Amino acid sequence: MSQIEKKEVKIRLEKLRDLIEYHRKNYHLKDISEISPEALDSLKKELSDLESAYPSLVTADSPTQRVAGGVKDELQKVVHKSRQWSLNDCFTEDEFISFDERVKRFLKLNLQKDIEYVAEHKIDGLKIILEYKKGIFFRGATRGDGVIGEDVTHNIRTIESVPLKLDRPINITVEGEVWMSKSVFKTLNIQREEEGLELFANPRNIAAGSLRQLDPNIAASRKLGVFIYDITEYKEMPKTQNEELKLLGNLGFKVNKDFKLCKNAKEVIEFWNKWQDKKEKQDYFFDGIVVKVNEKKLQDELGYTGKAPRYAIAFKFKAEQVTTIVENITLQVGRTGVVTPVAELRPVLVYGSKVSRATLHNEDEIRRLGLKIGDTVILQKAGDVIPEVVEVLIDLRTGQEKEFKMPKNCPVCDSILEKKSIGSKGEGSAAWYCINKNCEAKDRKKLYYFTSKKVFNIDGLGPKIIDALCDALLVKIPADFFNLKKDEILALPRFGELSVDNLLSSIERARNIELSRLIASLSIPQVGEETSYDLANTFGSIEKFLNADFDTLSGIFGVGVVIAREISEWKKDKYHMDSLHKLLKELKIINPKKNNAIVNSKVSGKTFVLTGTLDSMDRDEAKALIKKLGGSVASAVSKSTDYVVAGESAGSKYDKAQELGIKILTEEEFRTLTK
Numbered sequence: 193m194s195q196i197e198k199k200e201v202k203i204r205l206e207k208l209r210d211l212i213e214y215h216r217k218n219y220h221l222k223d224i225s226e227i228s229p230e231a232l233d234s235l236k237k238e239l240s241d242l243e244s245a246y247p248s249l250v251t252a253d254s255p256t257q258r259v260a261g262g263v264k265d266e267l268q269k270v271v272h273k274s275r276q277w278s279l280n281d282c283f284t285e286d287e288f289i290s291f292d293e294r295v296k297r298f299l300k301l302n303l304q305k306d307i308e309y310v311a312e313h314k315i316d317g318l319k320i321i322l323e324y325k326k327g328i329f330f331r332g333a334t335r336g337d338g339v340i341g342e343d344v345t346h347n348i349r350t351i352e353s354v355p356l357k358l359d360r361p362i363n364i365t366v367e368g369e370v371w372m373s374k375s376v377f378k379t380l381n382i383q384r385e386e387e388g389l390e391l392f393a394n395p396r397n398i399a400a401g402s403l404r405q406l407d408p409n410i411a412a413s414r415k416l417g418v419f420i421y422d423i424t425e426y427k428e429m430p431k432t433q434n435e436e437l438k439l440l441g442n443l444g445f446k447v448n449k450d451f452k453l454c455k456n457a458k459e460v461i462e463f464w465n466k467w468q469d470k471k472e473k474q475d476y477f478f479d480g481i482v483v484k485v486n487e488k489k490l491q492d493e494l495g496y497t498g499k500a501p502r503y504a505i506a507f508k509f510k511a512e513q514v515t516t517i518v519e520n521i522t523l524q525v526g527r528t529g530v531v532t533p534v535a536e537l538r539p540v541l542v543y544g545s546k547v548s549r550a551t552l553h554n555e556d557e558i559r560r561l562g563l564k565i566g567d568t569v570i571l572q573k574a575g576d577v578i579p580e581v582v583e584v585l586i587d588l589r590t591g592q593e594k595e596f597k598m599p600k601n602c603p604v605c606d607s608i609l610e611k612k613s614i615g616s617k618g619e620g621s622a623a624w625y626c627i628n629k630n631c632e633a634k635d636r637k638k639l640y641y642f643t644s645k646k647v648f649n650i651d652g653l654g655p656k657i658i659d660a661l662c663d664a665l666l667v668k669i670p671a672d673f674f675n676l677k678k679d680e681i682l683a684l685p686r687f688g689e690l691s692v693d694n695l696l697s698s699i700e701r702a703r704n705i706e707l708s709r710l711i712a713s714l715s716i717p718q719v720g721e722e723t724s725y726d727l728a729n730t731f732g733s734i735e736k737f738l739n740a741d742f743d744t745l746s747g748i749f750g751v752g753v754v755i756a757r758e759i760s761e762w763k764k765d766k767y768h769m770d771s772l773h774k775l776l777k778e779l780k781i782i783n784p785k786k787n788n789a790i791v792n793s794k795v796s797g798k799t800f801v802l803t804g805t806l807d808s809m810d811r812d813e814a815k816a817l818i819k820k821l822g823g824s825v826a827s828a829v830s831k832s833t834d835y836v837v838a839g840e841s842a843g844s845k846y847d848k849a850q851e852l853g854i855k856i857l858t859e860e861e862f863r864t865l866t867k
């Protein structure tokens with residue numbers, strides 16, 4: 193091929209790409225079709241043919257590259273550049289007004305003053321983070337646990353409304369939501385029904401499932417949509433949220449047009465009411481609105497509580513309600529042995545999801561509802577919250593309904609069920625527990641939890657595979673996962689060479705585990721991820737945690753006597769400890785760094801006691817702030833207390849501090865100290 197010929201091909205390729213890109217933008221960003229889909233396909237075909245003939249001229253941003261690179265072996269982990277927060281939520285106008293007031297108090301503004309907010313639809317989809325380098329799409333990741341997500345670049349490329357190339361050659365990281373439209377969802381389920389396949393439960397699950405596929409052709413066939421709403425990293429950050437959305441649109445991202453710059457809280461509430469009524473008309477599911485303080489300077493000042501930003505809130509719509517029949521009440525045994533009654537429902541569609549089961553929490557809840565088997569009930573679901581039975585329609589009874597009686601024995605192992613004593617006076621728990629340590633149901637659930645995302649995060653070890661491994665007697669306790677042999681697994685049905693290798697390498701990777709996740713993995717009753725995180729940071733090593741006595745444990749902020757008792761009971765149990773020691777032999781534990789916290793010399797190493805109410809933050813926020821800066825919080829004033837922070841109507845702790853001559857801080861002084 194001559195140089196001249198190659199140059200001409202190159203020019204033709206560039207023109208074709210530009211033209212296809214022009215029509216893509218028109219169609220996906222502006223809803224305009226200037227040419228027919230057939231004509232556009234023909235252009236794409238010419239481009240694809242030419243590129244096949246001249247592979248050296250293929251560029252990364254070419255429209256043909258949306259489904260390129262073939263099937264992946266596994267999804268790589270991505271460590272996010274900045275932490276992905278989740279939002280606090282509110283459900284009523286009053287709750288939203290309280291949020292508005294909290295914001296003003298924190299900013300020390302007069303409560304009568306207006307604050308500008310931007311309100312956007314809260315799309316019921318899957319969050320993604322996209323990176324562009326010099327204007328070219330570089331990487332797309334899922335949110336994951338907020339710190340580590342999964343690389344799903346190959347699937348995000350297939351989404352036509354995601355630009356492969358921006359209008360400017362900039363480095364930028366943005367965030368958005370991937371979703372499936374109601375109409376595509378419907379068509380897909382009609383197709384599946386015709387093919388005799390199981391129907392998808394709701395669009396959100398398919399969108400999430402499609403993004404995590406290894407083969408990009410599957411995601412491409414699902415016609416996913418995207419809305420981008422935030423810039424994570426960019427050298428010229430806009431000054432307001434409103435300008436940020438406009439900039440995103442100008443750069444070529446698809447931004448949801450239905451956002452509004454509201455002058456004050458009242459306008460936000462109007463927006464919320466308007467869309468509550470109109471939400472059915474949109475072609476996507478959204479379960480509320482996201483409200484952010486418009487000005488970035490104020491956003492920065494407001495900052496984060498340790499869990500969520502203080503400058504934003506998810507303002508959820510009222511829950512959707514439908515009626516259905518409770519056909520049966522069954523029992524489920526959880527990993528801590530708690531036995532939960534579950535309503536088996538006549539399947540019903542609520543909030544876009546097919547629902548056939550709902551938790552009834554405990555025996556008392558069934559009594560409170562007055563529920564009998566066969567009753568017609570009102571079922572309620574709000575967004576991604578689990579559905580619940582809220583009312584029994586007694587007028588529809590026929591007389592055939594049956595009373596539910598809580599059995600005395602575990603439905604799995606037949607052991608006697610017991611109530612636990614909880615609280616300082618030893619009151620009985622509402623829930624019944626299976627107390628058999630060897631109950632198979634408990635062991636299974638613990639294993640499911642052990643491998644789950646929140647804990648050891650072992651890819652490819654879901655409940656079905658764990659069932660198969662347990663039934664083949666290969667696994668009984670968590671340590672067994674780390675001793676699985678390749679040929680043992682290969683002998684099981686459904687496993688091929690490649691899938692076994694993938695599984696074993698995910699297990700290998702899981703040997704390096706953070707202390708907090710290890711503690712959570714033990715399934716100690718009442719000890720969830722948050723408490724485990726506090727315990728890990730307090731003790732710093734598994735040995736210190738195991739050696740801590742009841743008094744030390746109960747003195748830790750966020751633990752208290754109930755949890756301390758559970759931990760002590762758990763540690764006394766030989767079965768638990770044997771199983772843990774076997775596990776420890778397999779692991780390399782990553783202990784929390786000593787000063788994970790930002791060191792603030794005035795706070796670090798100091799002990800605080802809080803009393804009374806603070807204006808600008810609630811008590812949990814104040815505690816989180818102190819901990820973040822390396823200090824600790826005690827519940828009672830003693831000689832070892834460094835500061836007592838006294839809010840409004842401070843109580844006896846204030847007097848005690850005065851008596852002991854301990855420094856008392858006003859809220860103002862506390863805020864200066866923690867700045």
Ligand code: ZN
Pocket residue numbers: 525602603604605606607626627628631632633634
């Ligand atoms: Zn049992």
